Amino acid sequence: MDDILEILESDARVSLEDLKKLTGKNVKEIEKTIKGYEKKGIIVKYKAIINKAKLKNEQNVVALIEVRIAPQKDVGFDLIAERIYRFPEVKNCYLLSGTYDLLLEVSGKDIQTVAGFVSEKLAPLSSVKATATHFMLKKYKEDGIILTKKDKNQRLPITY
Amino acid sequence: MIAKHIKKLPPSGIREFFDLVLGMPEVISLGVGEPDFITPWRIREKAITALEDGLTSYTSNSGLLSLRQGISEFLNSKYSLSYKPESEILITTGVSEGLDLALRAIIEPKDIVLVISPHYVAYPALAQIAGAKVQYLVTDEKSDFKIDLKQLKNALSVKPKAIILNNPSNPTGVHYSGPELAKIWRLISLSGATVISDEVYDELTYDVKHVPFPALDKKAKHKTILLNGFSKGYAMTGFRVGYVCADKEIISAMTKIHSFSMMCVPIISQVAAIEALRSQREVAGMRGQYKRRRDFVVKELNHLGLYTPTPRGAFYCFPSLKKFQVNCLDFAKKLLFQEKVAVVPGKAFGDEFDVNIRISYANTLDNLKEAIIRIERFIKALK
Numbered sequence: 001m002d003d004i005l006e007i008l009e010s011d012a013r014v015s016l017e018d019l020k021k022l023t024g025k026n027v028k029e030i031e032k033t034i035k036g037y038e039k040k041g042i043i044v045k046y047k048a049i050i051n052k053a054k055l056k057n058e059q060n061v062v063a064l065i066e067v068r069i070a071p072q073k074d075v076g077f078d079l080i081a082e083r084i085y086r087f088p089e090v091k092n093c094y095l096l097s098g099t100y101d102l103l104l105e106v107s108g109k110d111i112q113t114v115a116g117f118v119s120e121k122l123a124p125l126s127s128v129k130a131t132a133t134h135f136m137l138k139k140y141k142e143d144g145i146i147l148t149k150k151d152k153n154q155r156l157p158i159t160y
Numbered sequence: 161m162i163a164k165h166i167k168k169l170p171p172s173g174i175r176e177f178f179d180l181v182l183g184m185p186e187v188i189s190l191g192v193g194e195p196d197f198i199t200p201w202r203i204r205e206k207a208i209t210a211l212e213d214g215l216t217s218y219t220s221n222s223g224l225l226s227l228r229q230g231i232s233e234f235l236n237s238k239y240s241l242s243y244k245p246e247s248e249i250l251i252t253t254g255v256s257e258g259l260d261l262a263l264r265a266i267i268e269p270k271d272i273v274l275v276i277s278p279h280y281v282a283y284p285a286l287a288q289i290a291g292a293k294v295q296y297l298v299t300d301e302k303s304d305f306k307i308d309l310k311q312l313k314n315a316l317s318v319k320p321k322a323i324i325l326n327n328p329s330n331p332t333g334v335h336y337s338g339p340e341l342a343k344i345w346r347l348i349s350l351s352g353a354t355v356i357s358d359e360v361y362d363e364l365t366y367d368v369k370h371v372p373f374p375a376l377d378k379k380a381k382h383k384t385i386l387l388n389g390f391s392k393g394y395a396m397t398g399f400r401v402g403y404v405c406a407d408k409e410i411i412s413a414m415t416k417i418h419s420f421s422m423m424c425v426p427i428i429s430q431v432a433a434i435e436a437l438r439s440q441r442e443v444a445g446m447r448g449q450y451k452r453r454r455d456f457v458v459k460e461l462n463h464l465g466l467y468t469p470t471p472r473g474a475f476y477c478f479p480s481l482k483k484f485q486v487n488c489l490d491f492a493k494k495l496l497f498q499e500k501v502a503v504v505p506g507k508a509f510g511d512e513f514d515v516n517i518r519i520s521y522a523n524t525l526d527n528l529k530e531a532i533i534r535i536e537r538f539i540k541a542l543k
Contacts, residue, residue, distance in 0.1 A: 006448070018529070021456045151198045155397075158181040158191035158502055160281045160330075 004033055005042070012046040051147045053139065061135065062091075062107045063114045066100035067122065068130040077101060080127040089117045100132070111135065169285050174508040177492060181502045188531045189502040190519045193330065195395040195475070197522075199432075200442035203396065206435035210428045217427060221419040222411075223251025223403070224430045230437045231403055239375050243405040250411050250418065251425050251433075255360045255389040255402040256282055261414040262356050262385045262404065263290035263322070271321035274353065276307060278478065278509035278516070280330045287324070295320060298512050301480055304469035305332040309343060316351040323353050325373060328361040331509045331518035332478040333454075333471020338371035345376050348383075355384045360402070361474040363393025363443050366451045368472045374405070385410055392474070393443050394436040399429040450475050453521040453528055460532045461519070464539055475522040478506065481515045484542055488517050498541070499534035 003023045007014055014022075019030050037043040052060045069080050077095055081102060085093035092105035104122075108114040118133055140148050181187060198204075222228065228245035235241040243249050252258040263286050267273065273287040277298045284294040297315045299305045316323075325344075328335040336344070348355060357373035374381035389402030404414060418424075454470075458477055461468040466479035481491050488505035495501050506516030521528060 003452070007452070021459060022452050022525075024455055024459075153196060153198055155192055155194055155196070156182065157184075157187055157189040158178050158504065159193040160504070160508065 002033075004030060005037065008034075008043065008046075049143055049145055051139070053147070059109050060107060061109070061111055061114055062105065062139075063136060064134045065104040065106055065118065065122070066132040066134075067102040067104060067128060068099070069101045069127045070129055071101075072127065080125070083125065083127075084122065087117070087121060089114070089121075100130075165288060165291075169288065170281075174489075174505060177489060177505060180493070181496060184496065184500065184502075187496065187500045187502045188523075188527050188534070190521070190523060190528075190531055191502040191504045192520050192522055194397040195392060195446065195522050196524065197395040197446050199395050199399070200436075200439050202439055202442070203394065203432050203435045207399075207428050207432040210431040215427050215431060219251075219424045219427050219430060221415055221424055222249070223425055224427070224434070227251055227430050227434050228403075230434050231405075234437050235372075235405070239370075239372050241372060241375050241381070241405075244408075247408045248405060248411055250404045250415050251430060252389075252402040252404055252418065253422055253425050254391060254397075254400045255358060255387045256286075257418070257422060258387040258389070258402045258404040258414075259283070259324075259356065259358065260286050260290075261417050262387065262406075262410075263287055263292065264417055265410060265413040266322060266354060266385075267292045268321075272318055274315055274320040274323040276323075276325065276329075278305065278329075278331050278506065278513050279324075280326060280358070281508060283324045283326075292321070296510065298510065300512075301467065301469075301482075305329070305334050305478060306336070306340070307344060309347065312344065312347050316347060316353065319351060320353045322356050323348060324356045324358065326358045327370075327373070328359075328365055328471070328473020330361070330474055331476050331504070331506070332469070333474045333476045334469075335365055335368055335370070335472035337368060338376070341371060341373060342376055345373070345380050349379060353383075355380070356387065357384050358387045360387065360389050361392050362388065364447055364450055364475060365473040366447070366454060366471075370473075382407060390433050390436050393446075394433075394439065395446060396429075396432065396436060399432055401425055401429045401433040450521065453523070453525060456525065457519065457521045457528055457532070461535075464532075464536055466535075466539075475520055477519050477521070478513075478516050479519060481517065484539065486542065487514050489514075492517060495535065495538050499538045501531050501534050501538075 007022055016027050016030055020027050052058055071077050072079055081093060081095060084090060089106050089108060090104050091107055094103045096103050106114055106117060118131055122128060123131055228249040231249055232243050232245040235243060267290040269291045271292045272295050273292040274295050274297060275283045277296045287294050295318060297311055299307060355373055359372055362370045372386060374384040374386050386405040390396040458468050458470050461479045465483050468477050468479040471477050481488060488507055492503050492505045504518040506513030
């Protein structure tokens with residue numbers, strides 16, 4: 001991965017001026033490179049990681065759902081996966097090896113909403129053979145960021 | 161009651177400045193001589209497991225054989241350097257102990273030790289404690305703080321017993337390439353001096369290839385005491401693990417002293433160090449971040465008029481205050497009081513460096529950015 005991508009991956013809000021200082025490239029070149037990445041779909045989106053557990057008035061339930069599906073002739077899993085990931089409730093969707101085929105991350109305002117999605121939208125699909133829903137109790141780490149507690153460096157402020 | 165040679169050890173004025181910094185809350189410190197990273201988790205986890213497994217005993221004086229074997233294999237695969245784990249490697253309590261042992265093992269009263277200035281504070285101090293007379297080879301800004309060969313030739317004419325090299329260097333970040341070292345070695349080899357080569361920052365070099373001094377040739381290996389450790393590259397300062405590689409006779413003499421004064425390095429730290437050797441991915445990640453910070457800080461300092469040669473290693477730079485006609489201690493004190501930014505006055509690394517400060521970029525980019533804003537404001541007020 002090049003310098004610009006590495007920096008943006010850890011801080012998408014970094015200014016062009018700072019990128020110039022950090023990479024030694026000029027602003028025009030940086031802008032052109034970033035636009036190129038956006039066009040090619042290498043940079044997909046700029047978003048914040050929000051620790052929703054700390055939002056007191058916000059109710060949010062997340063579930064990981066394992067889905068076993070019957071692949072279809074010629075298109076394999078892709079068509080049914082598309083059918084499923086298009087639902088806005090589905091935040092993440094992966095094709096897996098092993099006992100189950102798809103792993104979904106689904107979120108809703110409460111357990112009923114998520115359960116309703118499974119029973120009314122997901123399970124009735126003819127290609128879906130089985131589902132197993134795991135409600136998330138606590139998020140410790142997301143996108144490489146530890147959400148619960150941070151390491152604290154104890155070093156002295158001045159040493160040789 | 162205190163022995164005279166201990167009483168006269170430096171530093172004095174600098175210590176007071178350090179106390180000022182230590183007593184001031186919420187300072188952005190560019191004065192820290194250790195990584196801002198916490199030891200990578202896989203290394204810490206190994207230390208926890210070692211405790212859980214009941215590893216609480218002494219080890220052999222030389223250190224765990226498995227660690228010495230790991231170091232031997234590592235040096236061989238990385239630098240094609242061959243040291244026998246059984247007799248040519250000693251595990252020490254950080255590089256500081258390694259240096260102390262090396263000097264005590266070879267120095268006799270009135271021997272001369274050559275120190276390249278600016279220098280890490282422990283070099284002259286430990287040489288003096290060992291009973292040596294210290295001679296300095298002072299480098300300057302004109303050569304970007306690199307050794308001038310003519311000067312070296314002159315300095316070697318007094319027949320020093322040992323010369324202490326630091327590559328990459330604290331406080332300047334200077335790094336010597338293989339060909340540069342070969343020229344230095346050509347002169348040293350004629351003098352008969354032993355080279356004590358402190359290479360604790362060897363994992364932190366940028367855009368350059370590191371060549372350990374003993375890798376130059378067979379004779380160089382025979383005349384070199386190589387010091388290294390896990391503190392800097394692996395962010396393990398608190399674990400206190402270093403190592404020395406040298407000929408069997410030297411290691412044997414050093415082990416003798418070590419066995420009486422230290423016994424051995426704590427076993428948990430040694431087990432953690434074995435894991436560290438397998439953590440090259442983590443080291444590469446930290447190196448990448450230091451490089452980015454270096455590029456940022458050096459560019460900004462030069463832009464502000466503080467001439468700063470680009471360091472190729474370690475995590476320090478050594479800017480000049482010449483343009484502002486202010487001495488380093490006044491500059492550092494005022495910067496601390498007015499802007500709450502701490503730097504180390506250059507004088508700490510040699511009397512001649514009254515117009516330099518050492519800046520450590522082992523800090524987060526956010527802190528470095530804020531520090532630069534404050535330094536800029538401070539300099540404007542100086543003019």
